[in-house]
Amino acid sequence: MKIATFNINGIKARLPRLKEWLAETRPTVACLQEIKSQDDGFPADEFAELGYEAIWHGQKSFNGVAILVDGSKPVEIKRGLGIDGPKDGEGEQSRYIEADVDGVRVVCIYLPNGNPHPGPKFDYKLAWMEKLRARMAEIWAEEIPCAVVGDFNVIPHDDDVWSPKAMASDALMQPESRDAYSRLLADGWTDAVRTLNPRGGVWTYWDYQAGAWQRDHGFRIDHILLTPELADRLEAVGVDRDHRGREKASDHAPVWARIRD
DNA sequence: ATGGCAGGAAGGTCCTGA
Numbered sequence: 001m002k003i004a005t006f007n008i009n010g011i012k013a014r015l016p017r018l019k020e021w022l023a024e025t026r027p028t029v030a031c032l033q034e035i036k037s038q039d040d041g042f043p044a045d046e047f048a049e050l051g052y053e054a055i056w057h058g059q060k061s062f063n064g065v066a067i068l069v070d071g072s073k074p075v076e077i078k079r080g081l082g083i084d085g086p087k088d089g090e091g092e093q094s095r096y097i098e099a100d101v102d103g104v105r106v107v108c109i110y111l112p113n114g115n116p117h118p119g120p121k122f123d124y125k126l127a128w129m130e131k132l133r134a135r136m137a138e139i140w141a142e143e144i145p146c147a148v149v150g151d152f153n154v155i156p157h158d159d160d161v162w163s164p165k166a167m168a169s170d171a172l173m174q175p176e177s178r179d180a181y182s183r184l185l186a187d188g189w190t191d192a193v194r195t196l197n198p199r200g201g202v203w204t205y206w207d208y209q210a211g212a213w214q215r216d217h218g219f220r221i222d223h224i225l226l227t228p229e230l231a232d233r234l235e236a237v238g239v240d241r242d243h244r245g246r247e248k249a250s251d252h253a254p255v256w257a258r259i260r261d
Numbered sequence: 262a263t264g265g266c267a268g269g270a271a272g273g274t275c276c277t278g279a
Contacts, residue, residue: 009278010268034278036269061269062277113279153279172279207279209265221279251267251279 001028001104001259005149005222007205007252011035011064014250015043021243022050027256028070029101031108032056033151035064042066059094065108065150067099074099074106081131086112086124095128098135104230104259105139109150114171122171125153129180136184140227147259148189148225151252154181156191159200161219172221190231192224192257197237204239205252213244222255233260 004027008014011032022030030052035042039058047054053073056066057080067074078098085093095110109132114125132148139146155173158164167173185191193202203218212218226234235258244253 013268034268113277115279167279170279205279207265208267209279211265219279 001102001261002256003027003029003031003106003147003149003224003259004254004256005031005033005108005151005224006254007033007110007151007222007250009034009036009250009252011037011043011066012041013248015046017243017246017248017250019046019050021240021254022047022052022068025240025254025256026070029074029106030068031106031149032066032068033064033108033110034062035066036062037064055097055099057094057097063094063110065094065097065110067097067101067106067108069101072102074101077105078135081128081135083128083131086120096132103145105144105146107136107139107146107148107150109148109152111151111153113153114174114177117169117171117174122174125171126176126180129177133180133184133187136189137187140188144227145229146227147230147257149223151221152181152223153221154178154223155219155221156181156194157200160202162203162217167219172219184225188228189225190228190234192226192231192234193220193237193239193255195231195234202239203253204255206244208251222252224255224257226257230259234258235260
């Protein structure tokens with residue numbers, strides 16, 4: 001089983017590139033973030049043509065997550081963590097969807113960015129991370145093989161970013177953000193990409209601005225966290241970097257982990 | 262040097278992202 005996560009930055013704008021990636025790399029499970037589409041506008045037919053069935057949790061303009069599965073329909077378990085957005089009365093943002101796929105629990109998340117720091121958006125990020133931790137603990141307690149994947153918007157270590165100095169004031173690498181991420185790992189979850197790249201230096205995001213891609217000014221914020229059973233079966237991980245360099249690319253590259261059957 | 266660029270929805274510009 002190959003589990004992938006890809007922040008696509010708009011499903012309408014990215015559709016040709018996204019279909020190309022699915023056809024070329026054929027992940028078993030593809031978790032998408034920032035679909036930026038309402039539920040009605042989700043192009044499920046386009047994926048069905050490629051053999052993928054999907055569930056999705058959309059929202060107008062921003063956020064939005066989806067899970068695509070090759071050859072079967074993901075069985076939805078939960079959507080949303082039950083936490084309102086940072087503005088009064090806006091309700092919950094579409095950042096969480098959870099499903100069962102062939103005996104594996106798959107959680108697809110788009111964790112709040114948290115900029116600017118400090119401020120209400122950063123507070124929201126930390127509150128969201130605690131909600132996530134509580135949900136992950138519930139799944140852990142049920143002893144279900146599980147992968148929590150997505151855009152965590154956390155740079156875990158200084159060697160996960162091209163320049164810690166340049167990013168020092170960013171919400172992605174504040175000590176509070178890193179501590180909250182570390183607590184997930186301390187609970188027992190395995191960071192798949194880190195485990196197979198212990199010296200860091202792996203990027204999953206390059207800004208559109210200031211020639212970041214051309215200069216390789218990237219960092220790692222898209223993660224795959226595994227329960228022990230899946231971590232024991234972890235075979236390989238990768239970042240599909242070449243898809244970041246194509247025309248009309250997302251600012252994130254797809255990240256994947258291969259799990260032995 | 263607080264820039265730069267992209268997507269979405271609106272609408273001839275603003276908000277958001279990281």
